[in-house]
Amino acid sequence: MEKDIIRVVGGKELKGSVEISQAKNSVLKLMAASLLADDEVFIEKPPFIYDVNLMIELLKSLGATISTEGNGLKIIPQVNNFEADYELVSKMRASILVLGPLVAKYGRAKVALPGGCNIGHRKIDLHLEGLKALGASVDYESGYIVAKADRLKGSYIHLPIPSVGATENLLMAACLAEGKTVIENAAREPEIVDLANFLNKMGARINGAGSSRIEIEGVKKLKGTSHLPIPDRIEAGTFIAAALITGSELLIKNVVPEHLAYVLKKLEEAGARLEVEKNSIRVHRTERLRGIDVATFPYPGFPTDLQPLVMSVLCFAEGISVITENIFDNRFLHADELVRMGAKIEINGKHAIIHGVSKLYGVPIRAMDLRGGASLVIAALGAEGETIVYDAYHIFRGYENFIEKLKVIGANVEREVS
Numbered sequence: 001m002e003k004d005i006i007r008v009v010g011g012k013e014l015k016g017s018v019e020i021s022q023a024k025n026s027v028l029k030l031m032a033a034s035l036l037a038d039d040e041v042f043i044e045k046p047p048f049i050y051d052v053n054l055m056i057e058l059l060k061s062l063g064a065t066i067s068t069e070g071n072g073l074k075i076i077p078q079v080n081n082f083e084a085d086y087e088l089v090s091k092m093r094a095s096i097l098v099l100g101p102l103v104a105k106y107g108r109a110k111v112a113l114p115g116g117c118n119i120g121h122r123k124i125d126l127h128l129e130g131l132k133a134l135g136a137s138v139d140y141e142s143g144y145i146v147a148k149a150d151r152l153k154g155s156y157i158h159l160p161i162p163s164v165g166a167t168e169n170l171l172m173a174a175c176l177a178e179g180k181t182v183i184e185n186a187a188r189e190p191e192i193v194d195l196a197n198f199l200n201k202m203g204a205r206i207n208g209a210g211s212s213r214i215e216i217e218g219v220k221k222l223k224g225t226s227h228l229p230i231p232d233r234i235e236a237g238t239f240i241a242a243a244l245i246t247g248s249e250l251l252i253k254n255v256v257p258e259h260l261a262y263v264l265k266k267l268e269e270a271g272a273r274l275e276v277e278k279n280s281i282r283v284h285r286t287e288r289l290r291g292i293d294v295a296t297f298p299y300p301g302f303p304t305d306l307q308p309l310v311m312s313v314l315c316f317a318e319g320i321s322v323i324t325e326n327i328f329d330n331r332f333l334h335a336d337e338l339v340r341m342g343a344k345i346e347i348n349g350k351h352a353i354i355h356g357v358s359k360l361y362g363v364p365i366r367a368m369d370l371r372g373g374a375s376l377v378i379a380a381l382g383a384e385g386e387t388i389v390y391d392a393y394h395i396f397r398g399y400e401n402f403i404e405k406l407k408v409i410g411a412n413v414e415r416e417v418s
């Protein structure tokens with residue numbers, strides 16, 4: 001296995017501005033949804049990151065033709081293979097999102113069961129139950145899910161929890177079902193709204209995305225379209241964390257501040273000084289922040305994807321903070337690494353109790369997952385001395401030009417792959 005590390009020399013003040021990319025967690029779904037179209041789809045400015053490349057490979061393996069044109073991705077969604085193999089699905093759980101579109105449009109799909117994942121047990125039962133409610137037969141065949149339907153039929157689906165992925169899979173499938181579907185207790189994330197807007201441009205009839213009740217009136221066909229995905233709120237939150245940890249002034253551009261409303265409110269409670277404009281957020285220089293309590297919840301609550309980042313911020317804050325992780329059951333792997341750097345964190349079930357310290361120290365540490373990995377690099381920016389983050393590849397699944405963007409704002413950071 002190759003060595004992939006990021007070296008960070010902490011203590012540098014950051015300055016200037018950083019341009020946020022379009023959202024990974026939107027783009028992956030728009031790509032899956034493009035399978036529903038009869039003709040060409042164009043996705044503007046997708047982040048060229050590992051997970052997007054995997055989705056390109058997956059769609060190609062199904063028969064789609066994909067090319068980069070200018071700063072966009074052209075997808076011609078003809079499909080001649082209905083099987084998403086284990087090799088690809090095991091590398092990225094979002095692969096499960098081709099299930100709904102394939103069954104809805106082609107009447108069949110065979111998708112490998114997604115494997116384990118570092119941030120906890122992640123089930124797909126709600127995706128499958130929902131497809132059954134829409135009239136598909138769903139069977140397991142030696143490690144694969146096989147779903148079939150002549151034509152899906154609209155149905156009333158009440159999700160027991162507002163799963164992002166299940167809402168998306170069912171939303172996509174329902175677009176080509178016969179009659180009306182209602183998804184109750186739907187996820188309300190901005191990425192769901194973006195997906196619904198994209199599908200509506202393709203000719204779908206979706207109402208209520210962004211609320212917990214989504215209504216879909218099925219149509220017979222969907223056409224191609226062109227779409228600029230929303231900016232990445234998690235990347236924006238990552239750079240806000242970087243500014244706060246280093247006590248720097250930084251302008252974060254290409255953001256929809258409303259998507260981060262609750263996060264900004266919590267950071268202000270900790271003493272952050274944030275200036276919100278139409279498409280940007282300016283982080284002002286601050287003295288040491290105060291400890292706060294943060295609990296993750298589905299949108300519009302505090303996003304679980306920013307939990308590791310806020311943990312890094314709170315390690316440096318004065319006093320005690322408590323972070324409660326309500327979405328995933330194993331999303332504190334970064335905490336042990338922060339402790340190696342000198343942080344004082346106790347984990348007690350789904351709670352992390354953080355006693356703020358005035359300093360962290362650069363040491364060798366390991367990225368365990370995407371956001372946890374990013375949180376370590378960000379913590380290292382405020383640490384004394386050199387930090388080496390091993391297994392840095394996790395970070396590049398989701399952050400476009402991460403090192404380049406950090407360097408432009410003055411961070412002393414290098415990636416080494418050998």
Ligand code: EPZ
Nearest residue numbers: 025094121122123124125126127163164165166305327328
């Ligand atoms: C999406 O994952 C995101 N991934 C995750 O971001 C994000 O952390 C998560 O939503 C929550 O916001 C993508 O968009 C590609 P869920 P998803 O279905 O759709 C349970 C990142 O770092 N559940 O809302 O998989 C599940 O076990 C990634 O960018 C079931 O029980 O999230 C989990 O505890 C990591 N049964 C909870 O719901 C199901 O059928 C939330 O999962 C589905 C989910």
